[in-house]
Amino acid sequence: MSDDALLAGMAAGDADAMAAFVRRHQSRVYGLALSVVGDSAVAEEVAQEAFVRAWRHAGNYDPRRARATTWLLTITRNVAIDVVRVRRELAMEPVVVAEMMIASRDDSERVADADRITTALRELPREQAVAVLLSVHFGLTAQEISDRQEIPLGTAKTRIRTGLSRLRTMLEVSHG
Amino acid sequence: MAERMSCATVADTLAEVATGAASGPDRARVLSHLAGCEKCRRELDELTRVADEVLLVAPEHEPPAGFESAVLARIAEQADRPEDDQAPASASAPTQVPHPLPAERRGLRRAFRPLALAAAAVVIALGSAGVVWQATSDERDIAASYRDTLEIANGQYFAAAPLLDPAGNQVGHVFLYQGEPAWVFAVLGQAAQPGVYDVVVATDDARHAAGTCDAENGDCGAGATVDADIRDIRYVQLVAEDGPTFTASLSSGWGS
Numbered sequence: 001m002s003d004d005a006l007l008a009g010m011a012a013g014d015a016d017a018m019a020a021f022v023r024r025h026q027s028r029v030y031g032l033a034l035s036v037v038g039d040s041a042v043a044e045e046v047a048q049e050a051f052v053r054a055w056r057h058a059g060n061y062d063p064r065r066a067r068a069t070t071w072l073l074t075i076t077r078n079v080a081i082d083v084v085r086v087r088r089e090l091a092m093e094p095v096v097v098a099e100m101m102i103a104s105r106d107d108s109e110r111v112a113d114a115d116r117i118t119t120a121l122r123e124l125p126r127e128q129a130v131a132v133l134l135s136v137h138f139g140l141t142a143q144e145i146s147d148r149q150e151i152p153l154g155t156a157k158t159r160i161r162t163g164l165s166r167l168r169t170m171l172e173v174s175h176g
Numbered sequence: 177m178a179e180r181m182s183c184a185t186v187a188d189t190l191a192e193v194a195t196g197a198a199s200g201p202d203r204a205r206v207l208s209h210l211a212g213c214e215k216c217r218r219e220l221d222e223l224t225r226v227a228d229e230v231l232l233v234a235p236e237h238e239p240p241a242g243f244e245s246a247v248l249a250r251i252a253e254q255a256d257r258p259e260d261d262q263a264p265a266s267a268s269a270p271t272q273v274p275h276p277l278p279a280e281r282r283g284l285r286r287a288f289r290p291l292a293l294a295a296a297a298v299v300i301a302l303g304s305a306g307v308v309w310q311a312t313s314d315e316r317d318i319a320a321s322y323r324d325t326l327e328i329a330n331g332q333y334f335a336a337a338p339l340l341d342p343a344g345n346q347v348g349h350v351f352l353y354q355g356e357p358a359w360v361f362a363v364l365g366q367a368a369q370p371g372v373y374d375v376v377v378a379t380d381d382a383r384h385a386a387g388t389c390d391a392e393n394g395d396c397g398a399g400a401t402v403d404a405d406i407r408d409i410r411y412v413q414l415v416a417e418d419g420p421t422f423t424a425s426l427s428s429g430w431g432s
Contacts, residue, residue, distance in 0.1 A: 031237035073231040114232040135195040161191040
């Protein structure tokens with residue numbers, strides 16, 4: 001059954017659809033949560049909350065706007081970032097995690113649909129790729145990136161914006 | 177009305193809104209520009225799709241055993257909670273998880289639905305870290321819905337008004353969107369007196385609580401979805417206990 005069909009079932013209150021949706025996506029949601037918060041107990045809490053929100057907002061999901069996977073991961077990221085913001089600390093250094101996600105030689109853990117974006121990130125200048133990941137995954141503002149990496153604020157902003165724009169161009173090309 | 181920023185001025189912040197990292201006040205500033213700028217709306221839409229795609233690079237990791245049943249139990253538990261925004265469990269279909277957005281309840285009353293999950297969490301957990309992140313995360317979710325809202329309303333029913341202190345000095349902004357859902361979002365700037373402010377939304381008929389804006393450490397943003405037509409809103413106030421009241425008047429000046 002497709003994700004769209006499962007989400008429609010969830011919106012109608014179908015417990016089987018919800019269970020199937022959780023089983024299908026749990027390793028991805030938990031993996032993302034873990035990469036942001038760096039603590040297994042907190043990551044589990046975040047991942048559970050993300051699924052609860054997916055259930056609550058299933059009726060608002062619009063397949064024309066986003067794939068179910070990215071929609072769900074966006075929810076997960078938002079929950080994870082807010083946990084991190086309240087704790088005001090990260091279990092792992094985000095720059096190190098970002099570098100690992102780009103550089104990892106072990107692509108066996110990666111899901112097939114991540115190939116395109118992973119390749120594109122690797123083609124970016126390293127500092128831009130890291131800035132994009134710090135912003136997207138860890139929710140770090142340009143100011144926070146500037147403080148962490150000891151670079152001027154303007155440089156941090158430019159890295160995020162330029163990195164994102166280049167990724168768009170690369171993804172458009174690979175689409176075409 | 178809020179001052180208009182140029183496309184060049186919002187370009188950097190636009191990227192941060194797309195990645196989800198922008199602060200509440202930054203998001204609000206971009207939103208006020210987007211309402212009148214089709215080009216930047218398109219730009220943001222495209223950048224957001226790219227940023228969302230980046231989330232796919234995180235490696236998969238199996239959660240601990242029992243994860244699935246823990247999620248389902250949590251949903252069932254929420255359904256049992258007698259909060260205003262929670263759907264009642266269906267007595268006629270006990271094997272189902274509760275209906276998340278009961279359509280029959282939507283049109284029942286023209287009422288305001290503050291971020292009630294946050295309110296519920298306050299009652300249950302009394303100030304633990306869990307309360308805070310649920311509250312702020314809902315604010316983030318609300319703000320993140322701007323794209324759909326603007327698209328549906330086509331910017332037509334966007335409104336913004338300055339928040340003024342009793343002396344008439346501007347201390348923040350209020351933004352309102354007519355959409356599905358429609359929502360109200362208040363932002364206090366650094367200039368405001370630190371404190372915790374209740375957001376109050378008033379129509380001709382009644383005043384409604386619409387979240388809490390915590391400006392103890394500087395600026396803050398808080399919002400609520402509304403079931404009513406935003407054009408019925410007359411004013412929005414931020415009220416601090418033993419502190420100042422800030423008011424945004426919305427009796428005129430509607431439209432984009």
